[in-house]
Amino acid sequence: xxxxxxxxxxxxxxxxxxxxxxxxxxxxxxxxxxxxxxxxxxxxxxxxxxxxxxxxxxxxxxxxxxxxxxxxxxxxxxxxxxxxxxxxxxxxxxxxxxxxxxxxxxxxxxxxxxxxxxxxxxxxxxxxxxxxxxxxxxxxxxxxxxxxxxxxxxxxxxxxxxxxxxxxxxxxxxxxxxxxxxxxxxxxxxxxxxxxxxxxxxxxxxxxxxxxxxxxxxxxxxxxxxxxxxxxxx
Amino acid sequence: xxxxxxxxxxxxxxxxxxxxxxxxxxxxxxxxxxxxxxxxxxxxxxxxxxxxxxxxxxxxxxxxxxxxxxxxxxxxxxxxxxxxxxxxxxxxxxxxxxxxxxxxxxxxxxxxxxxxxxxxxxxxxxxxxxxxxxxxxxxxxxxxxxxxxxxxxxxxxxxxxxxxxxxxxxxxxxxxxxxxxxxxxxxxxxxxxxxxxxxxxxxxxxxxxxxxxxxxxxxxxxxxxxxxxxxxxx
Amino acid sequence: xxxxxxxxxxxxxxxxxxxxxxxxxxxxxxxxxxxxxxxxxxxxxxxxxxxxxxxxxxxxxxxxxxxxxxxxxxxxxxxxxxxxxxxxxxxxxxxxxxxxxxxxxxxxxxxxxxxxxxxxxxxxxxxxxxxxxxxxxxxxxxxxxxxxxxxxxxxxxxxxxxxxxxxxxxxxxxxxxxxxxxxxxxxxxxxxxxxxxxxxxxxxxxxxxxxxxxxxxxxxxxxxxxxxxxxxxx
Amino acid sequence: xxxxxxxxxxxxxxxxxxxxxxxxxxxxxxxxxxxxxxxxxxxxxxxxxxxxxxxxxxxxxxxxxxxxxxxxxxxxxxxxxxxxxxxxxxxxxxxxxxxxxxxxxxxxxxxxxxxxxxxxxxxxxxxxxxxxxxxxxxxxxxxxxxxxxxxxxxxxxxxxxxxxxxxxxxxxxxxxxxxxxxxxxxxxxxxxxxxxxxxxxxxxxxxxxxxxxxxxxxxxxxxxxxxxxxxxxx
Numbered sequence: 001x002x003x004x005x006x007x008x009x010x011x012x013x014x015x016x017x018x019x020x021x022x023x024x025x026x027x028x029x030x031x032x033x034x035x036x037x038x039x040x041x042x043x044x045x046x047x048x049x050x051x052x053x054x055x056x057x058x059x060x061x062x063x064x065x066x067x068x069x070x071x072x073x074x075x076x077x078x079x080x081x082x083x084x085x086x087x088x089x090x091x092x093x094x095x096x097x098x099x100x101x102x103x104x105x106x107x108x109x110x111x112x113x114x115x116x117x118x119x120x121x122x123x124x125x126x127x128x129x130x131x132x133x134x135x136x137x138x139x140x141x142x143x144x145x146x147x148x149x150x151x152x153x154x155x156x157x158x159x160x161x162x163x164x165x166x167x168x169x170x171x172x173x174x175x176x177x178x179x180x181x182x183x184x185x186x187x188x189x190x191x192x193x194x195x196x197x198x199x200x201x202x203x204x205x206x207x208x209x210x211x212x213x214x215x216x217x218x219x220x221x222x223x224x225x226x227x228x229x230x231x232x233x234x
Numbered sequence: 235x236x237x238x239x240x241x242x243x244x245x246x247x248x249x250x251x252x253x254x255x256x257x258x259x260x261x262x263x264x265x266x267x268x269x270x271x272x273x274x275x276x277x278x279x280x281x282x283x284x285x286x287x288x289x290x291x292x293x294x295x296x297x298x299x300x301x302x303x304x305x306x307x308x309x310x311x312x313x314x315x316x317x318x319x320x321x322x323x324x325x326x327x328x329x330x331x332x333x334x335x336x337x338x339x340x341x342x343x344x345x346x347x348x349x350x351x352x353x354x355x356x357x358x359x360x361x362x363x364x365x366x367x368x369x370x371x372x373x374x375x376x377x378x379x380x381x382x383x384x385x386x387x388x389x390x391x392x393x394x395x396x397x398x399x400x401x402x403x404x405x406x407x408x409x410x411x412x413x414x415x416x417x418x419x420x421x422x423x424x425x426x427x428x429x430x431x432x433x434x435x436x437x438x439x440x441x442x443x444x445x446x447x448x449x450x451x452x453x454x455x456x457x458x459x460x461x462x463x464x465x466x467x468x
Numbered sequence: 469x470x471x472x473x474x475x476x477x478x479x480x481x482x483x484x485x486x487x488x489x490x491x492x493x494x495x496x497x498x499x500x501x502x503x504x505x506x507x508x509x510x511x512x513x514x515x516x517x518x519x520x521x522x523x524x525x526x527x528x529x530x531x532x533x534x535x536x537x538x539x540x541x542x543x544x545x546x547x548x549x550x551x552x553x554x555x556x557x558x559x560x561x562x563x564x565x566x567x568x569x570x571x572x573x574x575x576x577x578x579x580x581x582x583x584x585x586x587x588x589x590x591x592x593x594x595x596x597x598x599x600x601x602x603x604x605x606x607x608x609x610x611x612x613x614x615x616x617x618x619x620x621x622x623x624x625x626x627x628x629x630x631x632x633x634x635x636x637x638x639x640x641x642x643x644x645x646x647x648x649x650x651x652x653x654x655x656x657x658x659x660x661x662x663x664x665x666x667x668x669x670x671x672x673x674x675x676x677x678x679x680x681x682x683x684x685x686x687x688x689x690x691x692x693x694x695x696x697x698x699x700x701x702x
Numbered sequence: 703x704x705x706x707x708x709x710x711x712x713x714x715x716x717x718x719x720x721x722x723x724x725x726x727x728x729x730x731x732x733x734x735x736x737x738x739x740x741x742x743x744x745x746x747x748x749x750x751x752x753x754x755x756x757x758x759x760x761x762x763x764x765x766x767x768x769x770x771x772x773x774x775x776x777x778x779x780x781x782x783x784x785x786x787x788x789x790x791x792x793x794x795x796x797x798x799x800x801x802x803x804x805x806x807x808x809x810x811x812x813x814x815x816x817x818x819x820x821x822x823x824x825x826x827x828x829x830x831x832x833x834x835x836x837x838x839x840x841x842x843x844x845x846x847x848x849x850x851x852x853x854x855x856x857x858x859x860x861x862x863x864x865x866x867x868x869x870x871x872x873x874x875x876x877x878x879x880x881x882x883x884x885x886x887x888x889x890x891x892x893x894x895x896x897x898x899x900x901x902x903x904x905x906x907x908x909x910x911x912x913x914x915x916x917x918x919x920x921x922x923x924x925x926x927x928x929x930x931x932x933x934x935x936x
Contacts, residue, residue: 039377039447060443118374120454127463138868138896140820143741155870155896166372168389194372209762213741220822226461227928229829273611273681294677352608354688361697400606402623428606428623460695507845507915528911586842588922595931634840636857662840694929 008087011051011071020046020053021066023204028055032062036117036215042196044115045102046204050074051086054102056093070095074106097170098198101177105200108181109149113207114200121218122197126163128225133184134161134191136221136231143213148188148200158232159217160184163191189214242321245285245305254280254287255300257438262289266296270351270449276430278349279336280438284308285320288336290327304329308340331404332432335411339434342415343383347441348434355452356431360397362459367418368395368425370455370465377447382422382434392466393451394418397425423448476555479519479539488514488521489534491672496523500530504585504683510664512583513570514672518542519554522570524561538563542574565638566666569645573668576649577617581675582668589686590665594631596693601652602629602659604689604699611681616656616668626700627685628652631659657682710789713753713773722748722755723768725906730757734764738819738917744898746817747804748906752776753788756804758795772797776808799872800900803879807902810883811851815909816902823920824899828865830927835886836863836893838923838933845915850890850902860934861919862886865893891916 012021027044031037043061045054052072055064071087072095078084083099096102098116105114125134137158144153153159162184164176177190177198188210189199199214201207221231246255261278265271277295279288286306289298305321306329312318317333330336332350339348359368371392378387387393396418398410411424411432422444423433433448435441455465480489495512499505511529513522520540523532539555540563546552551567564570566584573582593602605626612621621627630652632644645658645666656678657667667682669675689699714723729746733739745763747756754774757766773789774797780786785801798804800818807813827836839860846855855861864886866878879892879900890912891901901916903909923933 038450039374039443041374041377041447060439118450120450120457123373123454124457124461127458128461139825140741140743140897142870143743155868166389168376195374205762209741213743216740216820216822220825223822223826224829227826227830272684273608273677275608275611275681294673352684354684354691357607357688358691358695361692362695400623402610429608506918507842507911509842509845509915528907586918588918588925591841591922592925592929595926596929634857636844663842 008071009067011087012053012066012069014066020048020204021069024053024055024069025064025066027204027208028061028064031115031117034117034119034215036119036211037061038118041118042116043096043098044113044204044207045096045098046113047074047106047111052102052106054095054099056089057096059093068093072099076103100171100174101198104174104178104181105148105198108178109147109200110202111149111200111207112202113204114198115207115211116196116198117211117215118196119215119218121215121222122191123194124222125218126191126193126195128222129163132163134163134218134221135159136217138233139217139220140213141217144188144210144217145201145206146186146188148210149202149206150186153188160187161189161191161197161214162187163193166192166195242305243301245321246287246300246303248300254282254438255303258287258289258303259298259300261438261442262295262298265349265351268351268353268449270353270445271295272352275352276350277330277332278347278438278441279330279332280347281308281340281345286336286340288329288333290323291330293327302327306333310337334405334408335432338408338412338415339382339432342412343381343434344436345383345434345441346436347438348432349441349445350430350432351445351449352430353449353452355449355456356425357428358456359452360425360427360429362456363397366397368397368452368455369393370451372467373451373454374447375451378422378444378451379435379440380420380422382444383436383440384420387422394421395423395425395431395448396421397427400426400429476539477535479555480521480534480537482534488516488672489537492521492523492537493532493534495672495676496529496532499583499585502585502587502683504587504679505529506586509586510584511564511566512581512672512675513564513566514581515542515574515579520570520574522563522567524557525564527561536561540567544571568639568642569666572642572646572649573616573666576646577615577668578670579617579668579675580670581672582666583675583679584664584666585679585683586664587683587686589683589690590659591662592690593686594659594661594663596690597631600631602631602686602689603627604685606701607685607688608681609685612656612678612685613669613674614654614656616678617670617674618654621656628655629657629659629665629682630655631661634660634663710773711769713789714755714768714771716768722750722906723771726755726757726771727766727768729906729910730763730766733817733819736819736821736917738821738913739763740820743820744818745798745800746815746906746909747798747800748815749776749808749813754804754808756797756801758791759798761795770795774801778805802873802876803900806876806880806883807850807900810880811849811902812904813851813902813909814904815906816900817909817913818898818900819913819917820898821917821920823917823924824893825896826924827920828893828895828897830924831865834865836865836920836923837861838919840935841919841922842915843919846890846912846919847903847908848888848890850912851904851908852888855890862889863891863893863899863916864889865895867895868897 043055052074054070068089102114105111141153141159162180199211277289286308288304302323336348339345375387375393396414425431433445511523520542522538536557570582573579609621609627630648659665667679745757754776756772770791804816807816843855843861864882901913
């Protein structure tokens with residue numbers, strides 16, 4: 001098990017604005033402006049090789065500081081035991097409730113970053129698409145990559161985003177998210193009914209741009225559905 | 235009665251960005267961006283133990299300065315008499331019209347902060363829910379706390395926010411708000427029909443994150459209602 | 469006719485952020501963010517006693533500089549002759565096309581500031597209220613003042629905003645706006661069908677907060693109308 | 703063919719905030735806020751006489767730096783051969799996929815700037831106007847210029863924006879965009895069905911203000927259509 005000593009703080013101290021401990025606060029401020037993480041919900045984690053950087057749970061996402069960031073080893077030494085940390089922030093903070101879900105993106109897709117939003121476009125999509133997947137075609141889906149980490153989709157493809165059912169406790173989504181990622185090996189994201197979405201990419205830039213593309217598609221899809229327009233063309 | 239002398243200004247002068255006299259202006263700028271306090275309506279007050287910090291009435295909420303902040307003792311020495319101040323700003327400013335309503339949150343719930351918004355999502359919710367309460371379930375209500383200061387609600391609970399009828403003068407809402415808070419001891423907020431909402435928490439962070447959660451729920455609830463979707467599941 | 473000499477520039481140079489030549493650029497940036505003045509449309513003028521400060525026509529309203537500001541004497545020495553200036557900016561700029569309309573607010577209501585927006589809420593209100601006035605009651609109209617410069621309206625009053633028909637050239641609205649302001653002496657603003665709204669107040673703060681209140685009311689009124697809710701209660 | 707040498711970087715280094723290499727990053731940040739270029743889509747190019755400044759493809763448009771900007775000669779020495787550059791950025795960046803479409807605006811309209819957005823208002827307009835053009839009248843269309851570079855339209859004119867069908871690869875739109883610009887010599891922009899819009903002007907200011915006017919008109923047109931209001935009056 002990793003020891004927590006003063007040197008651990010070196011893991012989150014950097015002058016580089018692109019260091020994960022600096023990026024996560026900045027990106028979360030942007031997500032707050034987009035309405036993705038209001039009321040402490042949602043967030044982003046970044047993995048750089050064998051280290052994962054995660055924001056705390058239950059805090060105002062637009063006010064995170066580098067000092068609030070958790071660092072965990074990847075993979076975890078004991079996947080089914082207690083979670084191991086390389087660095088914990090002070091103030092009795094707890095790591096994000098999304099941690100097991102973020103781990104799915106690392107384990108199942110070798111992702112370098114995972115974003116979770118409570119975007120109302122995503123939630124409305126899960127309400128208006130009562131079936132197992134959100135589907136749309138003939139829109140600007142080429143910003144989305146197959147499996148979230150592969151080749152770009154084409155305008156002529158149909159994007160299919162699986163929707164899993166929500167549970168009261170975030171970590172209880174882990175197994176159904178994992179199963180669904182296996183059943184839909186090309187899925188670039190997982191929607192959670194009445195809750196939000198998980199999106200990932202090979203690095204934070206790709207995770208973020210795919211999260212934006214998908215949110216755009218959820219938004220236009222919802223508008224089309226409400227206007228009586230078909231969202232999939234043959 | 236508190237005397238107003240030059241030392242009173244020390245109550246609102248601080249280098250600490252988290253001092254209430256600095257926080258209230260900053261938070262109100264954020265609320266303005268969210269559309270919660272346009273046209274001088276709405277605001278936030280913060281109570282730290284025996285001192286209450288309140289913004290002035292009728293001013294542009296995105297342009298408040300620390301010098302504009304009122305400080306009042308809590309509890310008031312003479313609850314039914316003239317209001318007593320520890321510090322008054324210059325310029326003939328008057329304390330927020332919401333003061334008696336904010337006091338309800340302190341007296342009834344031991345709150346440390348109370349937020350009032352004119353959010354259109356809140357107002358539309360009071361128009362589309364013609365009954366006595368706004369209700370929603372199976373949404374991200376876990377950011378809301380029972381009574382506004384207790385344990386978090388669960389995804390499986392039904393959130394119920396009472397709606398009181400508006401009056402032409404803000405202070406005339408005091409009694410019906412107080413009665414309603416007593417009749418609904420678990421209520422985390424009070425909606426005012428055709429007017430807005432009052433939300434509170436044990437401190438400013440919790441008041442703010444709950445105000446965001448509730449506004450999110452009013453917004454998604456209104457969207458669902460207009461799309462013909464049920465907002466409460468059994 | 470006023471001469472234009474180097475000293476004229478002193479009229480628009482000030483370190484005071486509340487000087488009209490500094491305020492107009494700042495306020496227009498805010499209006500741009502609100503969607504009120506995109507594509508060079510709309511703006512604000514400020515009158516301080518015998519001097520009127522006006523932005524140029526046809527420029528990006530979020531990029532105005534103090535050096536772009538026109539200064540005109542009030543009243544004009546020759547109301548029916550050529551317009552007289554105390555200061556003109558360089559670069560062949562022309563004063564705002566709204567100048568004659570702003571003058572109506574000074575002449576008819578003794579206003580100290582007038583704001584013109586192309587807000588989509590205002591335009592949609594003029595499309596959904598096909599009659600001569602936009603009307604709403606039992607909303608937060610108490611931020612609006614009778615005639616735009618008098619006492620505040622009450623929650624129990626019905627707000628009535630006259631709508632005039634648009635013309636291809638802005639200055640051709642002058643007479644119908646003036647007539648309508650006389651026929652509706654209590655009107656706090658004039659809507660222009662398929663175009664936008666003119667709002668005024670005794671100073672820039674009151675003009676701005678009333679413009680925000682009215683825009684809020686146009687927005688909620690449009691939402692109510694589209695949801696089939698009555699906007700005036702008896 | 704242009705050689706790429708260290709001096710080429712002088713083309714994108716300037717202290718002047720209005721230098722194209724500084725303007726493009728700033729303008730793209732603004733477009734991101736407007737929702738026009740999320741997820742790396744869309745952008746702006748600027749032509750100053752014989753030099754064209756273009757942003758890279760597939761990058762986050764709100765994070766462009768001057769160092770990322772491509773400079774190309776205009777006209778191209780070999781229009782049907784390999785594209786020639788005066789300056790290429792490092793990092794294996796590729797010039798915007800929109801380059802051939804931007805070129806249409808230069809060649810067909812002698813434009814000094816061209817903007818491409820994925821605005822949802824534009825996309826919804828192409829879905830609700832199933833015919834060959836988007837049309838609207840009696841709105842604030844006077845900010846739009848005939849052919850994008852000529853005289854201003856009047857309130858009494860009917861604005862007509864052609865809609866071309868999308869293709870999976872951006873460059874394959876070149877010929878149909880060019881044909882359509884020839885068939886509609888007065889068109890101020892070209893909509894692309896299910897994709898977005900191309901807008902141009904004689905310089906970046908006019909391209910930007912026209913893009914704002916047109917986006918405003920797409921937005922109000924969509925709202926009117928959804929509310930059952932006619933968008934063209936006789």
